[in-house]
Amino acid sequence: MRYLFTSALLFISIFSFSQNIPSKDVQIKTAILAAPEAQRAEAKVYGYSSSGDFITLREGTNEVICIADEPGNSGFSVACYHISAEPFMARGRELKKEGKGFQEVFDTREAEAKAGTLKLPDSGSLLNVMTAKLEDVNWTTREVANSYTRSVVYIPWATSESTGLPTGPAGPGLPWIMDPGTHRAHIMINPAKD
Template identity: 30%
Template sequence: MRTPLILSVSLLLLAGAGAAAAQEDDAKLIKSAESAAPQALSSQAAIYAMNDKGEMRTLREGTNGWWCMPDSPATPGPDPMCGDANSMEWAMAWISKKEPPKGKVGFMYMLEGGTDASNTDPYATAPAEGNNWIKTGPHVMVVNGMDVMAGYPDKADPDTSQPYVMWPGTPYAHLMIPVK
């Protein structure tokens, strides 16, 4: 009779430990996500985490219309980001390889930087011949604003210390503006 009780108590303890670990992991993800934008904005933003299948999980509901996502463990360095509602529509179009919404310019923060990415291939996951791998420090982005990008450099190998167009010639072209 004591064995089932001991087993039940052990399972409850394990479940409690798992829940505590998940809360601690979520707290780390929220802290990472909040680092992408000014605290006054990120502390009130919805926080989402994406799994390796591109599915979103809400870590915290927001109150100001902005969203943030933590650093992606699939990338070599920190890349948390925050944005407005229009930028989320743009980002979801990019992630799902669909056309971005028309007429919806968005704004995003990446104050931790975007450590490594191809400047020409929106889906590159590692440096390769011709995909122009770059490093970008802390920056903000204007997405889905083709008119805003007129006159900014759109070379494959930009000077990332100055404003430039990332992913030029693709539907996901956006203006990168360094902030430090």
């Protein structure tokens, strides 16, 4: 009896989890919202299987890779980035899957980049991240209301001195450099709020 009860709970948990993962089509349509409109149709898209595995949902034919919203997050977040960032992003996903936290992921990739074993994004490559509250996502129509998109331009090893950029936000809509002097140096561009 106990075995049957445990099995039933496991089945319900798996069934509930799979019910929270949008269809392949919905994942693709919402993931590409973070890409510039002209690049969406040919972008490669990663997302999640019905069992929650990270998979390729669609192969791409251009230089853009998009990632669907991760099931179980407290909010909605999708991202699209230049193909040159794929080794960097894939390594980050691998380290997180191993249970490593932000600082350990940062330190590992920093060491690997310095050793020349991790290919970094091309200088000037773009990453866009679109976020919203879950209640602002209509999974049926694939529309997202009240979204916020921030952009990042990778410039590995760059500094404030080499770019002239401040190391913190200088005002609404103005760029600044984050993680200067590291493998993860990037220009942050937060749009001015209306």
